[in-house]
Amino acid sequence: MLTxxxxxxxxxxxxxxVGIIILPFIFWGMGDVFRGGNQNVIATVDSEKISTQEFVNxxxxxxxxxxxIKNLSKTDLMEKILSEYIGKKVMSLEIEKLGxxxxxxxxxxxxxNDKMFFKEEKFSRTEYEKFLIKSGLTAPQFEANIAEQEKxxxxxxxLSGGIVIPESLVIKEFGKENQIKxxxxxxxxxxHLKDKPSxxxxxELYERNKNIFFTEFKKIRYVEIKPExxxxxxxxxxxxxxxxxxxxxxxxxxxxxxxxxxKNQLEMVSVIxxxxxxxxxxxxxxKKISDGLFKKIYDIKSQKNPExxxxxxxxxxxxxxxxxxxxxxIDDPEVQEALNAQLNFKTKIENNSxxxxxxxxxxxxxxxxxxxxxxxxxxxxxxxIDNTKQNEIFxxxxxxxxxxxxxxxxxxxxxxxxxxxxxxxxxxxxYKKFAKNTNLYEQYEAKARLNLVNKxxxxxxxxxxxxxxxxxNQRIIDRVKNSF
Numbered sequence: 001m002l003t004x005x006x007x008x009x010x011x012x013x014x015x016x017x018v019g020i021i022i023l024p025f026i027f028w029g030m031g032d033v034f035r036g037g038n039q040n041v042i043a044t045v046d047s048e049k050i051s052t053q054e055f056v057n058x059x060x061x062x063x064x065x066x067x068x069i070k071n072l073s074k075t076d077l078m079e080k081i082l083s084e085y086i087g088k089k090v091m092s093l094e095i096e097k098l099g100x101x102x103x104x105x106x107x108x109x110x111x112x113n114d115k116m117f118f119k120e121e122k123f124s125r126t127e128y129e130k131f132l133i134k135s136g137l138t139a140p141q142f143e144a145n146i147a148e149q150e151k152x153x154x155x156x157x158x159l160s161g162g163i164v165i166p167e168s169l170v171i172k173e174f175g176k177e178n179q180i181k182x183x184x185x186x187x188x189x190x191x192h193l194k195d196k197p198s199x200x201x202x203x204e205l206y207e208r209n210k211n212i213f214f215t216e217f218k219k220i221r222y223v224e225i226k227p228e229x230x231x232x233x234x235x236x237x238x239x240x241x242x243x244x245x246x247x248x249x250x251x252x253x254x255x256x257x258x259x260x261x262x263k264n265q266l267e268m269v270s271v272i273x274x275x276x277x278x279x280x281x282x283x284x285x286x287k288k289i290s291d292g293l294f295k296k297i298y299d300i301k302s303q304k305n306p307e308x309x310x311x312x313x314x315x316x317x318x319x320x321x322x323x324x325x326x327x328x329x330i331d332d333p334e335v336q337e338a339l340n341a342q343l344n345f346k347t348k349i350e351n352n353s354x355x356x357x358x359x360x361x362x363x364x365x366x367x368x369x370x371x372x373x374x375x376x377x378x379x380x381x382x383x384x385i386d387n388t389k390q391n392e393i394f395x396x397x398x399x400x401x402x403x404x405x406x407x408x409x410x411x412x413x414x415x416x417x418x419x420x421x422x423x424x425x426x427x428x429x430x431y432k433k434f435a436k437n438t439n440l441y442e443q444y445e446a447k448a449r450l451n452l453v454n455k456x457x458x459x460x461x462x463x464x465x466x467x468x469x470x471x472x473n474q475r476i477i478d479r480v481k482n483s484f
Contacts, residue, residue: 010110021224021354040476041476042480043055043082043086043472044469045086045093050085051475055082056079056480058085061398064077071106075483078477078480082472090468094464095151100151102147102154103335107143107146107147116131126245130252155257156457159453159457163293165448165452170444170448171444171449172476173444173448174434178431178432179403180430181402181403181429181430182384182429183385183402183405183424185383186422187422188412188423189350189421190378192421193344197339197343197344197347204332204416205343212329213327213328213332213335214325215275215325215326217324218275218323218324219271219321220274220298220318220319221270222274222289222293222316223261223269224314224316225244225317226263228238230265230268231243245262247317251308256304256306257304258456261380266317271321274294278291282360282375290312292311292312296311296457297320298319300318301322302320303318304319306318314384320325348418352418352421355423359411385399385403388400394420397415398414398422401413402426410425411423411424414426
């Protein structure tokens with residue numbers, strides 16, 4: 001089946017697992033998604049058709065930002081989303097065949113035990129209804145999504161349930177992190193920065209990405225909700241919080257900021273235009289608003305949609321009035337910093353890729369390792385590591401990768417942001433002793449279990465590849481991409 005999907009996803013099943021973690025469940029497909037008829041078909045899974053309208057509806061529920069929508073025709077984002085949607089479709093078919101169901105009692109227990117809907121340490125129907133209003137969902141829609149989420153959880157649990165982990169796998173997992181390793185290493189930072197980005201390359205990069213270099217100014221207004229205004233007392237008592245709840249319910253029902261201020265006789269409304277650095281348009285720091293309150297207001301995405309915010313046990317009615325984007329010139333120091341960082345990152349990727357190619361061809365032994373240091377005027381240092389958290393030179397993640405390097409081998413290790421890059425030669429490895437009756441046994445048994453479960457998922461993925469036939473309608477995919 002993955003052959004049909006091609007470049008869109010190395011594994012739709014693994015892609016699906018990532019999607020379950022990343023995408024909010026409130027955006028999952030709702031209702032009967034196995035419609036047929038004479039509609040245009042963007043893909044089929046066995047005999048099940050995915051109509052163009054069905055997929056477009058799903059795409060819209062993902063709330064893509066403006067830049068993502070604008071670039072749909074120029075990137076493979078559409079194909080990745082379709083691949084993920086097909087993965088969900090296949091999982092639904094598998095769940096149906098396994099007969100996994102969630103009855104009304106189980107669904108009710110799941111919702112009533114979700115602390116998001118708690119008030120005073122117990123389930124509150126009011127909090128639940130507030131959530132539905134704010135999310136723009138009906139109760140049946142939300143509960144259907146919760147049921148689908150639970151069925152997916154049970155499905156994944158069914159694949160990996162009842163596994164007994166051999167002791168040898170636990171010891172192997174322990175050995176990955178508990179070594180005494182003697183190494184030689186070369187810090188590649190100087191090597192990567194030998195060629196500074198040229199003015200020409202920075203201008204070209206800036207021109208290609210002008211739309212991302214801007215300062216966003218938000219015009220915000222806010223007012224403190226004081227108890228003396230809404231209940232005639234300075235006490236933050238039960239009466240105050242009842243009135244606060246009533247005010248919030250009115251806002252959720254569509255009451256405007258001005259109406260809320262007038263009805264509750266709130267005063268001293270503050271209006272400011274401010275950027276993410278808490279500066280006005282003249283680059284002056286705005287001091288009249290606290291850092292905590294500013295961050296909470298600035299993080300609000302929607303405009304003209306009032307909210308109530310609690311900051312340091314004080315309550316505010318806040319609203320984003322408008323958002324203005326102001327382009328930043330190429331000579332702006334922060335723009336220059338971003339351009340240099342991006343070009344340096346590109347250089348590191350290219351240099352690391354070249355070294356990795358040499359390593360993969362087997363031509364990078366200890367002599368070439370030493371010659372590389374000499375030719376590039378880089379320091380070659382000796383070092384001994386005896387735990388993963390020990391030192392200021394290597395992070396824990398990098399040490400774990402060093403521990404995977406076999407004696408006599410050269411390896412390139414780096415962190416995820418490529419701010420730390422090392423060429424490492426493993427000289428000698430000693431493994432620490434590990435007994436079954438130690439407190440660490442359960443910890444490494446869990447890690448061994450996770451690795452084994454991942455292999456089971458991959459094996460199941462391969463079976464699904466053979467079990468389901470997927471066909472894509474590239475003409476329709478292109479038409480949908482160009483319609484946004």
